[in-house]
Amino acid sequence: MDNGRIEQIIDKHEGAASSLIQILLEIQSENHWLPKEALTRVSERLGVPLTRVLHIATFYKAFSLVPKGRHAVHICTGTACHVRGAQRILDAVQDTAGIKPGETDLDMRFSLETVNCLGCCALGPVMEINGKTYGKISPAETAAVLQKYE
């Protein structure tokens, strides 16, 4: 993400300190993570101390301070999905992608994350990629789904 785009996002919010979280969210959604340079720039422009920005950026799980892959893979391990075999889905995805939950592969293709409930328990077991939900999925089908994402 280039600096110009960060400036643009800050300008859109008129550099108001109260828009800190909104600005961080926008950078996060475009860049998939918050690089140090972005945090320093936001802190300078908004006049919010860097410690405060870091406090907020590490507080919310929506923000990541480490690089994330292009596609966010979420596998639900909530109660309903768990009893319908979420662990086997997770194992299959781990095998295909070669990463454990919380990790990102070297090509920056996938970031794998387990979540506790996606709110559609009737579809369990559920896998979600970039917000698109794949319900009632079987371990064998996961590889084909992952292949659709480059």
Place this chain on the structure above:
Amino acid sequence: MSKVLLKIDGRAVEAKEGMTILEAAQSAGITIPTLCHHEKLDPYGACRICTVEVEINGRTRYAVSCVYPVEKNLLVRTRSAKVDRIRKMILQLLLCHAPDSEQLLDLAKEYGADRDRFEQETSFCIHCGLCVRYCAEVKQKNAVGFINRGTKREISFVPELAVLECWRCKECFPLCPTSALQAAYVFIESLKQGDDSPALLSYNK
């Protein structure tokens, strides 16, 4: 500013409106134990050790005196069986983090807290926020702050800022009720000086 009359430990105390119970008690010479309180800083209410019994219209409840504003006809009891029990529990929980803090051990003796009551998880920080708030409010440097949340919450220096400001300030060191900051600093200094420095030798023992 209008005056507010209240009773603390049976003594009539006159306080200004907007004062906290803790300030009113201190002005009357009544001591309430505190860990996260500092007169130069805004009230924070982190350690809860200053919990007192408050009675309004015959109803009793437990309030944190450093953030509770005085009210008319308030009855405050700074020591009671339940207050002591609350403080004892808080101390036992804090002692898991900093079992050798002198300030905590002194209080533990007074309230009969057992430092081995819970499994120890020595992080040395009790999250009182004194260093963080002092740096932000008094020095306005913001070189130290909190990161993460919940059980993973900890204090963290911003290296770029700390290298410019901290070495000649160090004013947050004496504030720390567990001396965690100072211990970390002494340890790192001793690493720089090599193996024979006294601090490192005592650490290795």
